[in-house]
Amino acid sequence: MTGNRRNYASPVEWLGAVRQDDAWLDMKEQLETSTDADIAVHREDAARRIGSGMVNEYWKIHRNKANRVELVVTEVWELESLTLPKLKLQAIGMLTMEWIEQNCKTAKMHGTRKENMPSKQLQTEEAEPLWAKLREGGFIVAGGYALAEGVSNNQAAYIADCIAVKLSIRNKWKVFEHLWGLRNMAQLAGTWRETGKPPARADEIRRLLK
Numbered sequence: 001m002t003g004n005r006r007n008y009a010s011p012v013e014w015l016g017a018v019r020q021d022d023a024w025l026d027m028k029e030q031l032e033t034s035t036d037a038d039i040a041v042h043r044e045d046a047a048r049r050i051g052s053g054m055v056n057e058y059w060k061i062h063r064n065k066a067n068r069v070e071l072v073v074t075e076v077w078e079l080e081s082l083t084l085p086k087l088k089l090q091a092i093g094m095l096t097m098e099w100i101e102q103n104c105k106t107a108k109m110h111g112t113r114k115e116n117m118p119s120k121q122l123q124t125e126e127a128e129p130l131w132a133k134l135r136e137g138g139f140i141v142a143g144g145y146a147l148a149e150g151v152s153n154n155q156a157a158y159i160a161d162c163i164a165v166k167l168s169i170r171n172k173w174k175v176f177e178h179l180w181g182l183r184n185m186a187q188l189a190g191t192w193r194e195t196g197k198p199p200a201r202a203d204e205i206r207r208l209l210k
Contacts, residue, residue, distance in 0.1 A: 001014075001017050001018070001021055001084075001088070002084075003083060003084045003085055004084070005077070005084065011070075011073045011074045011077035012070055012073070012074070014073070014077075014084070015069065015070060015073050015091060018088055018091050018092070018095070019095070021088075023088070023092060024091075024092050024095055027092055027095075027096060028095075028099065030042070031096065031099050031100070031103070039100060040152060040153060040154075042096055042100065043096075043097070043100055043150070043152050044152040044154055044155070044199055044200050045093075045096070045200075046092075046093040046094070046096035046097045046100070047093070047097075047150060047152060047155070047200040047201060048093070048200035048201075049089050049090055049092060049093030049096075050090050050093040050094060050097070051090060051093075052201050052203070052204045054075075054076055054079065054082070055072060055076055055082075055087070055090045055094075056138075058071070058072040058075040058076060059072050059094060060138040062075075063149060068094070068098065069091065069094045069095060069098055072094060073087070073091060097150055101149070116178055116179055116180075116181065118145050118179050119175050119178070119179070121167060121169050121175060122145070122163075122167075122175065122179065124167070126166075126167060127163070127167055130163055130166060130167075130208075130209055131145065133208040133209065134159065134205075134208060134209075136208075137204060137205075137208050138150075139151055139155070139159060139205065139208075145179060146180070147180055152199060152200070153182055153185075153188055154188050154191070154192060154199035155199045155200065155201065155202075155205070156176070156180055156182060156185070156188075157176075157182075157185045157186075157188040157189045157192075157199075158189070158192070158198060158199050158202055158205055159205055159209075160172055160173070160175075160176035160185060160189075161189055162205060162206065162209040163176075163209060164176075166209055173185045173186045
């Protein structure tokens with residue numbers, strides 16, 4: 001592959017080349033031999049590769065389209081500030097998400113699961129603006145409280161921690177584990193605290209929940 005757009009007749013042709021590139025084929029091989037725990041890590045890595053810029057915005061806009069990756073690449077193809085090496089990494093992130101959604105039962109459940117009834121602590125006047133911002137940011141489903149498609153468990157723990165600080169919720173893990181049907185959220189939070197490496201899009205989450 002080259003880094004010159006002129007060598008490709010269209011963004012779809014370029015994406016076809018990415019699908020045949022060793023970088024994606026190696027990633028696909030890793031996915032095909034992954035455990036459920038590995039898939040969770042790959043999902044978070046994919047979200048990090050997609051990033052929080054223009055590509056991510058179109059990724060959210062086209063979330064219900066079958067040819068989602070092609071649509072996103074076409075939308076950003078003419079952006080001069082977006083180099084093809086950078087777009088290639090983001091495309092691999094999107095292809096990873098696409099593969100997980102199409103091949104993993106747990107991922108499909110994650111994308112469609114219903115939330116439990118939120119506790120009163122999460123339905124106050126102070127809480128609702130936070131939920132509204134998270135919905136706008138694509139972290140929470142529209143009109144509800146469930147995690148949106150592509151939000152990792154690590155990101156969920158980070159969101160829960162930020163909301164708990166904002167609303168002074170003491171029993172936060174019990175509250176959010178019940179809401180989202182997750183387990184071991186305290187351990188997830190402990191991991192990124194110990195390593196000093198917060199989950200993908202942590203800066204965006206912090207900005208939304210200021």
